[in-house]
Amino acid sequence: MRPLQRFGPPLAISAMTIVLSTPGLAAADDAAGGKDTTYYISLGDSLASGYQPDVDKDTDVAYPDQLYAQLKQRTPGLKHIRLGCTAETTESLINGGKCDYPNAKSQLDAALKAMAQHQGKVAYVTLSVGANDILLNCVSRPAGTLDGACLNSKSQAMAKNLAQIAGTLRQAGTKDTQFVGSTYHNPFLGAWLQGPAGQQAVKESAPLVQAANAGITQVYKSTGFKVADVAGAFSSDDFTTQVNVPGAGEVPANVAKICQLTWACTKQDPHPNADGHKVIAGAFAAVLAKNDAPGAGESPAPSEPATPGASESPAPSESATPGAGESPAPSESATPEPGTDTGANTPAPNGDLAETGASSSTPVLAGAGLAIAAVGAAAVYFARKRRTSEEN
DSSP states (O other), rough: OOOOSSSSSSSOEEEOOOOOOHHHHHHHHHHGGGGOEEEEEEEEEEETTTEEEETTOTTTSSSHHHHHHHHHOOOTTEEEEEEOOOOHHHHHHHHOOOOTTTSSHHHHHHHHHHHEEEEEOOOEEEEEEEEEHTSSBBOOOTTOOOOOOOHHHHHHHHHHHHHHHHHHHHHHOOOOOOOEEEEEOOGGGGGGGGGGHHHHHHHHHHHHHHHHHHHHHHHHOOOOOOEEOOOHHHTTTSSSSSEEEEEEEEOOOOOOOOOHHHHHHTTTEEEEEEHHHHHHHHHHHHHHHHHHHHTTOOOOOOOOOOOOOTSOOOOOTTHHHHHOOOOOOOOSSOOOOOOEEEEOOOOOOOOOOOOOOOOOOOHHHHHHHHHHHHHHHHHHHHHHHHHHHHHH
């Protein structure tokens, strides 16, 4: 049985162009486009960098590239600052270590410097990060069972880091900047085609992924981000509708979608293909279209956390207190060193996701899912506490 790969190639070095200008060049860029020059900054992991296993490198099929093409049609002066890094985690996005950024210590630092250079001209910021923290690092070999202790540790760190990332970006923007983060499709669904053992593992993964996405959603909304429902766009929770897939017969709709939109059923790799990235871009575009519609409300300010709607998973009690120790905020220096460079994407070889086979860990999975949802609520509390302190 071949293992699913994590959200990043085990051994790959992919080139990536970083659009980071010096202050003088930034001013020249803005002046050249006049008052109509605006910017879209995309951040995240391999979803944002467009990694494709068939060529074993990052590509321009990434959803930010497809989204940018759509946004540019209605905003002709828009420019794209593309910062996504394959294999990025929330920790490395803050502190660096996965990819090199010219004159910046990390992806977050690069984004903050770009936002400072183009203050008032950043129209859109998108973010996809977190899967490498909690979904793809805590599955043991060879049985494919979930390590509950690993999950608890990783989920707590992820929630705090994500709150810091989203909150810091939101505060660096303006009232006219639109911020959107994403949930994730279920990367385990491709195992359905491996027979009864794989199907059982898939069913056990569903509540875990649902809870992880609920936690991610809570963190984003607490910091004023809108949320692109990638899980919904991939029909990740639809086990009821049956679809005929050539060579596989009748399978649930979510399995059919994962085979159609990712490499999970052909290369045992959960990365979206070009069609999958198109669907993800559509999920982001739908949120941004709502924001642009007449009478649509702006993203809530950090001091006004959004309340989840009735259709969403109810948030757990927010009385949970996150553990001590906050990751240090990245440097917010607004003046990078001169020069426009090319960075190198160098994912660390952390190994593949373990085989998804038969599992006796259903109680662990269910308990872990609840733990992730609780950590999401704790991160909401954490983000609000940080904002209150900073505002005071």
